[in-house]
Amino acid sequence: THTFSVSEDEAEGSIIGQVVAVDDDIESKLRFSLGNYKEHFKIHHRTGRISLKQRLDRELLDSYLVSVKVVDILDPPMLNSPPDLNALALKSTPDWALERTATTYVRVNVLDANDNNPEFIGTYNDIVIPSDLPKGAYVT
Numbered sequence: 001t002h003t004f005s006v007s008e009d010e011a012e013g014s015i016i017g018q019v020v021a022v023d024d025d026i027e028s029k030l031r032f033s034l035g036n037y038k039e040h041f042k043i044h045h046r047t048g049r050i051s052l053k054q055r056l057d058r059e060l061l062d063s064y065l066v067s068v069k070v071v072d073i074l075d076p077p078m079l080n081s082p083p084d085l086n087a088l089a090l091k092s093t094p095d096w097a098l099e100r101t102a103t104t105y106v107r108v109n110v111l112d113a114n115d116n117n118p119e120f121i122g123t124y125n126d127i128v129i130p131s132d133l134p135k136g137a138y139v140t
Contacts, residue, residue: 002106004108008055010052010056012052033045035066035068041064050108056110058110058111061110063110065105070104127139
């Protein structure tokens with residue numbers, strides 16, 4: 001599990017983190033996708049960078065557990081070689097692409113930002129300030 005933290009005042013479109021997948025195949029084609037919270041986050045299908053689709057509100061939800069899937073799309077090796085009977089049979093199969101997948105989870109913690117207006121507390125009284133009060137004096 002990866003963990004990223006983001007302030008609730010982070011702007012829409014901000015990149016909040018990246019997941020990385022490694023594949024030892026030559027010319028492998030990795031493709032990232034999200035399994036949930038697609039209304040809040042998006043992932044770049046090639047780089048694995050996760051960004052905000054909308055601002056988050058910590059008061060509504062302070063943590064997200066986002067599933068990330070990576071797919072390794074393998075072209076059958078026979079297609080790059082001279083044709084033979086096996087390759088011809090393989091080409092006639094509709095689902096000729098082989099896929100291998102892995103899933104990980106990203107915890108996104110939402111950090112609180114001071115997004116509340118100040119308030120006066122207590123009673124409201126009239127304050128009398130003497131006209132001869134010296135400059136810099138405290139008024140309480």
